[in-house]
Amino acid sequence: MSRSIEPRWLRLRPLCAALVLGLPWLALGAEPRFGLGRPATPQEIAGWDIDVRPDGQGLPKGSGSVARGQELYDAQCASCHGTFGEDNQYMAIAGGVQQGDLERGRAASLATDSPIRTVGTRLNHATTLWDYIHRAMPFARSKTLTADETYALTAYVLHLNDILPADATLDEKSLPAVKMPNRNGFTTDHGFMRKGGAPDVRNTACMSNCATRVTLTSELPAHARDSHGDLSEQVRSFAPIRGVRVGEAPAKASGSAPSPGFELAKRFACVACHGVDQKVVGPGFREIGTKYKGESNAETRLIARVRAGGAGVWGPVPMPPQAHLPEEDVKTLIQWILAGSPTQ
Structure with a gap:
């Protein structure tokens, strides 16, 4: 009776595989150490876990x-x-709810020849409204509302749609x-936005003439550098790479x-809509200053424009009214624009 002997190369396979994969600790029996990153802290997880x-x-706990x-x-x-909620050139958030819709669980107005798609008629869960307000509103100042404020706004929008009574409170x-x-x-x-619009995404797969090579790049445009706070506090570190510390602008004079x-x-x-030198959604600040430079009433005219908002001067995209901004701050902002928008 003979005993088969395993070839030497078969016995070396685990070691070879470990070396080829760059995992020498498997061969040596040591504890795996990648040397990359660190566990996310509870505070970091909480910052992203908002769905x-x-x-x-x-x-979250709260009421409004x-x-x-x-x-x-x-x-x-x-x-x-x-x-x-009737829509000032943006999304209509009220209207279209008809008597009996709540009992039927279906917005009858959506089945008409002129469907009215609003928050009240389109959404099937009120929690979706809370989630969206909390994540994305107000425009350009998203995630600044507290939980209580978000509950209150959700309650009022639902009241505008005749879904909640005037004395309601949500939690x-x-x-x-x-x-x-x-x-x-x-x-x-x-x-999503307009009454007669087509679906925003058709999700049609590309099955011909597909790209054979994809190059991934990443950059932070200058106009977006300071739009969302200090990115170094929002992005978890990964090896030596950290989020950009936007408070320390590059090439700043000592x-x-x-x-x-x-x-x-x-x-x-x-800066979410205007760059200093370049157009984003609206014109660059320096372009605005150049246009109105030398006009005797430029400061008064631009202050009124910021207060009232509007469209047509720089294109069809409207600027929301900014009536809530302090008077002195608006004046300082306009004077800065007319002075050439210096960053220092």
């Missing part, structure tokens, strides 16, 4: 009334969405229980302080 599910999972929501809406939302328990008119009729066969006007432009999120 709210249809059943209410993820909602319709009355408090109206105060917040008038101050921060009406300039874009209209006093009663993390009562919000998931709100029944939306379109609970049983939600579809994606339409545009001992020089940022211009007060530039600081106001960043604080009020003007």
Whole structure:
């Protein structure tokens, strides 16, 4: 009786594989150490874990009334969405809910020849409204609302849609229980923003003439550098790579302080739509200053423009009214623009 002997190369396979993969600790029996990154802290995880599910999972503790929501809406939302949610050139958030819709669980107005797609008729869960407001509103100052403020705004928007009474108050328990008119009729066969629009994404796969090579690049445009706070505090470190510390602008002269006007432009999120030298959504600050340079009433005219908002001078995209900004700060901001928009 003979015993088969395993060839030597077969016995060496684990070692060879470990060396080829760059994992020498497997061969040596040592504990794996990648040397990259670190575990995320609870605080870092909490900063990203903000999603709210249809059943209410993820909602933080808090409460807000319709009355408090109206105060917040008038101050921060009406300039874009209209006093009663009717749409000032942006998304309509009220209207279209008909009598009996709540009982049917379907917004009947969506089945008409002129469907009215608003927050009240389109959404099938009220928690989706809370989640969106908390993540993305107000425009250019997203994630600045507290949980209580978000509950209040959600309650008021639902009241505008005749879904909640004027004396209602929402919290993390009562919000998931709100029944939306379109609970049983939600579809994606339409545009998101406009009444007659086509679906925003058709999700058609490319099966011919596909790209054979993809190059991934990443950069932070100058106009976006200071739009969302200090990125080094928001991005978890990975090996030696950290988020950009935007408070330390590149090539800043030693001992020089940022211009007060530039600081106001960043604080009020003007830089989300306007670059210093280049157009973003709206024109660059220096382009504005050049256009109005020498006009005797330029300062008064631009202050009025900031207060009232509007469109047409620089294109069709409207600028929301900024009536909530302090008078002195608006004046300083306009004087800075007319002075050439220095950053220091």
